[in-house]
Amino acid sequence: MSNVVSRVFVLLTLVATVLGGQGLVAADEYGVDPVHSSVVFRIKHSSMNSVFGMFPNVSGKFSVDGEGAYEVTVGVDSIISGNVGRDRHLKSPDFFSARQFPTIVFKSTQVKRVNDKTLDVAGEVTLRGVTKPVTAKITTATGKGRGGEDRAGIETALKIKRSDFKLGGAGGLSDEVTVLISLQGVKK
Amino acid sequence: MQEILLYAVALPLGVAVGVVGVAGWLHAGEADSSKQRMASGDALAFTTAYLVCHLGLHGTPAGTQLESWEWLLLLVPLAGVLAVADAYTACTWKVRLLAALCFAVLCGWLLVPSFQESPLLWGLGLATSVVALVLSQQRAVRRLSIGPLLVSWVLVGASGVPVLIASANAKFGFFCTAVSAAAGGAFLVRLFPSVRDRWKNSGAILVTSVAFPGILANGHFNNYGEVPVASFVLLALAPLGLLVGVFVSLPQARTWVSVTCGLGSVIAVCVAALWLSWPAITSPAY
Numbered sequence: 001m002s003n004v005v006s007r008v009f010v011l012l013t014l015v016a017t018v019l020g021g022q023g024l025v026a027a028d029e030y031g032v033d034p035v036h037s038s039v040v041f042r043i044k045h046s047s048m049n050s051v052f053g054m055f056p057n058v059s060g061k062f063s064v065d066g067e068g069a070y071e072v073t074v075g076v077d078s079i080i081s082g083n084v085g086r087d088r089h090l091k092s093p094d095f096f097s098a099r100q101f102p103t104i105v106f107k108s109t110q111v112k113r114v115n116d117k118t119l120d121v122a123g124e125v126t127l128r129g130v131t132k133p134v135t136a137k138i139t140t141a142t143g144k145g146r147g148g149e150d151r152a153g154i155e156t157a158l159k160i161k162r163s164d165f166k167l168g169g170a171g172g173l174s175d176e177v178t179v180l181i182s183l184q185g186v187k188k
Numbered sequence: 189m190q191e192i193l194l195y196a197v198a199l200p201l202g203v204a205v206g207v208v209g210v211a212g213w214l215h216a217g218e219a220d221s222s223k224q225r226m227a228s229g230d231a232l233a234f235t236t237a238y239l240v241c242h243l244g245l246h247g248t249p250a251g252t253q254l255e256s257w258e259w260l261l262l263l264v265p266l267a268g269v270l271a272v273a274d275a276y277t278a279c280t281w282k283v284r285l286l287a288a289l290c291f292a293v294l295c296g297w298l299l300v301p302s303f304q305e306s307p308l309l310w311g312l313g314l315a316t317s318v319v320a321l322v323l324s325q326q327r328a329v330r331r332l333s334i335g336p337l338l339v340s341w342v343l344v345g346a347s348g349v350p351v352l353i354a355s356a357n358a359k360f361g362f363f364c365t366a367v368s369a370a371a372g373g374a375f376l377v378r379l380f381p382s383v384r385d386r387w388k389n390s391g392a393i394l395v396t397s398v399a400f401p402g403i404l405a406n407g408h409f410n411n412y413g414e415v416p417v418a419s420f421v422l423l424a425l426a427p428l429g430l431l432v433g434v435f436v437s438l439p440q441a442r443t444w445v446s447v448t449c450g451l452g453s454v455i456a457v458c459v460a461a462l463w464l465s466w467p468a469i470t471s472p473a474y
Contacts, residue, residue: 085356085474088412092356093255099303099410100255129251166250169359170191 028065030152030185032072034058037183039074043162044174053081053090055104062185064140064152066113070121072183074104095168101128109133117141121156127165134158136181150187157181195244196362197369200237204373207233212377228275231391234370235268238399241366245359256301257360257406260399263295267398271391288394292318299402304409314405321397321427325390328430328450334390335378336447340427340454341371341396347426347458348404351419354468356412360403367399400424414468422461429453 039055057075062068076098079090091098108123119138124131136156145151158179162168167177211229242261249258270291274284296315300307329337345368352361374392401424408420433450462469 083474085472088356089358089474092412093257093406093410094357094359097255097410100253100301129253129255131251164250166247169245 028063028152029061029068029188030063031188032058032060032062033151033184033186037185038180040180040182042178042180044176046172047174051081053079055079058183060106060183061188062152062154062183063111064119064142064154066111066119068111070106070108070111070123072106072181076102076104097128106134125158125160127160128167130165132160132164134160145186151184152187153182153184155180155182191245192362195241196365199240199244200366200369201373203237203240204233204370205377207236208374208377212380228272228391230374231268231271231275231395233374234367234392234395234399235265237366237370237373238264238363238395241363245362256299256409257402259298260363260402263298263398263402264395266291266294267394268391271394275391288319288322291394291398292316292322295398295402299405301406301409310405310409314401317401317424318397321401321425322393324428324431325393325397328427328434329390329393331434332430332443332447332450335375336430336433336451337390337393337427338371338375338378339451340430341392341400342368342375343451343454343458344368344400344423344426345371347462348400348407348423350469351415351423351461351465352404352407354413354465354471355407355410355415357407357410360407363403364400367396371396396427400427414471415465419461419465422457422464426454426457426461429455429457 034057037058039058040052041054042050042052045051055074055076055078057078058072059075060070060072062070062072076096077091079087079096079098081087081090090096093100105126106123107126108121110122112120112122114120114137117139119140120135121138122133122135125134136158138154138156140152140154142150142152158181160177160179161175162173162177163175208229211232239261242264246258249255249261270287273279274287279287292315295318296311296313299314300310304310325337345364345366348364348368349361352358352364370392374390404420404424408415408417411417411420430450430453432453433446433448436446436449
């Protein structure tokens with residue numbers, strides 16, 4: 001009888017440990033899936049129309065529960081704008097200086113939930129060696145992947161000024177650049 | 189475009205004409221021994237011209253981590269200060285040589301970026317280039333006078349523009365344009381009879397010996413075009429071609445023969461550099 005009691009006690013202790021331990025893991029953290037993520041920028045050219053480009057090389061992590069941190073890294077050398085000559089120019093010290101500063105990094109400093117699907121995220125973006133504060137209103141969504149894994153998506157649009165980061169001169173380009181960020185992640 | 193013409197051409201040209209002209213006017217009535225002091229006007233002119241272009245088109249460094257070419261904002265004025273100090277102090281040649289060597293080593297250390305392969309080799313190469321250019325051009329200016337020197341700088345700067353633009357570094361091309369424009373301005377002042385005979389030296393030798401190799405080397409380090417490294421090296425060392433004119437020293441040789449040989453060599457080197465990078469220069473722009 002005492003053996004049964006002790007075994008039940010051990011079993012209950014184990015169950016409690018497992019269930020309680022789950023509370024110690026971060027509420028939700030999603031690793032960026034670069035295949036289903038996009039970082040696109042839009043800039044006005046000669047005050048006539050916009051030119052678009054993107055950075056396919058994106059990695060990092062984010063959360064959608066309003067408590068986790070955001071850290072997203074973009075590979076500058078992956079830039080694509082639809083023209084090889086322009087891509088080369090963008091990578092040079094005239095713009096991004098990709099060899100000296102190979103990544104653009106965003107790190108959150110504060111995350112606040114606005115409603116079920118929206119978060120206000122404040123953070124810092126480091127681009128070409130310059131760090132500037134930035135805020136973004138992020139819309140979130142969750143779902144399942146084809147393999148049944150937990151996935152989440154976030155979308156936001158930021159505006160940054162090229163002059164803040166020494167990204168090129170005038171040359172017919174607007175100072176303001178709109179960056180559209182759409183990330184999908186797999187729950188860790 | 190207007191911004192580029194202003195900061196890369198008009199202002200450097202105007203600054204050079206103004207500073208060199210004032211230096212010539214200030215020392216016009218002095219003895220020939222003051223020619224060295226007059227030459228220091230060149231150093232100030234070229235330094236100011238470069239700073240006007242660099243600060244006008246790029247501004248001051250924004251981040252805490254300086255890129256290698258941003259150190260030219262320090263090195264070019266330092267070269268100008270050293271040149272002026274050399275003109276106004278009675279240092280021995282040993283002190284001058286030591287200062288020049290230390291300055292060259294500093295250039296080789298600062299102007300090579302951390303991402304570059306074989307940085308030590310490149311640093312040594314840059315330092316050696318600075319020393320070689322200073323010594324050779326000082327020799328050339330004593331034999332050929334300053335006119336060919338100024339023309340060689342105009343040629344190197346002008347040739348550097350298409351090469352650097354082809355490497356996707358238009359800004360560096362404009363920096364070269366500014367130095368070239370300053371040389372053009374200094375040459376224009378020299379055409380005035382009152383100063384023509386007094387320019388037997390140039391304090392800008394040290395300034396251009398760090399500016400051109402520094403800009404061109406960084407054009408190679410950040411080369412995103414199909415420009416061969418030989419083009420950058422040839423242009424950086426092109427002023428050495430003036431030595432050909434110095435060595436063509438037949439006893440009865442007229443100066444124009446030496447000048448022609450010297451400038452001809454510089455032109456040949458510039459043409460070779462342009463020819464090597466011609467496919468990249470003529471590839472369609474966006």
